[in-house]
Amino acid sequence: MLIRSWDRGEEAEWRAWLAEGRDFGLLAANGPPGAGPLLTPTHFLLDADRGEILIHLAAPNPLWAALRADPHATLAVTDDYAFAPGHWRATGGTPPEHSTPTSYYASVQFDCTAEILDDPADKAEVLTRQLAHFQPETPIDPIVPGSGPFGGQLPGIRALRLTVVRVRAKFKYDDKKPPAVQAVAAERLAERALPRDAGARAQLLRRAAARAPGCPVD
Structure with missing residues (x-):
């Protein structure tokens, strides 16, 4: 993922963005020689303070076979995306029909080292932590390997601990453009009102408000 200086996301920013309820992503691992990467959509539990992700x-x-062969994995979370037509973005006297379109989006990617957890007690712990996160309104009985209602189902799953090695975060919302152009794009997103336009508009306005006056970009 190419990240320019003007659309780089800081740690506090991506943490807050994920904490809003973005806990579903795409997990990628290297496939066997001659094949493409393996991609698995999945919910995940991020413990940013510990630098780990549980799945x-x-x-x-x-x-699983791919991770045993190569434990390097990447988890990507992307949201608040929208297509921005070229005529929204014209600057410097450029005719609107000659201006280039772009994509607005936010994306956080975790480069990780994977540890497969096959011990029933480890799997029970991961499930317990995940359920406490995803359904806190429905407390469950302790998950005991070999005991009902969930312990007997543990052989059907494996758990995964991802140790985060690097985080890359990008918030691409025309921060290199003049504020007036961002304002126009925000108006157009509100008018168009496609399913993800509101989220993209919120990120665009947030980033625009955070920009220091006269802040240079490269």
């Missing part, structure tokens, strides 16, 4: 997947998932 569980079905035992037959082909991702």
Whole structure:
């Protein structure tokens, strides 16, 4: 993912963005030689303070073999995306029909080292932490390996601990453009009102408001 100086996301920014409820992403691992990468959509539990991500997947998932062969993995979360037509972005006297379009989006990518957890107690711990996060309104009985209602299902899954090695965050909302252009784009997003336009508009306005007057870009 190419990240320019003007659309780089800071740690506090991407943490807050994910904490708004973005806990579903695309996990990628290297496939076998001659094949492409393996991609698995999945919910995840991020513990940013510990620098780890917890996931569980079905035992037959082909991702496990890939991670055993190469433990390097990347988890990507992308949201608040929208297509911005060229005529929204014209500057410097350029005719609107000659201005180039772009994509607005926010994306956080975690480069990780994977540890497969196959011990029933480890899997039970991961499930317990995940359920406490995803359904806190419905407390569950302790998950005990071999005991009901969930302990007997543990052989059907494997758990995964991802240790975060690097985080890359990008918030691409025309920060290199003059504020007036961002304002026009915000108006157009509000008018068009496609399903993700409101989210893209909110990020665009947030980033624009945070820009220091006269802040240079490169």
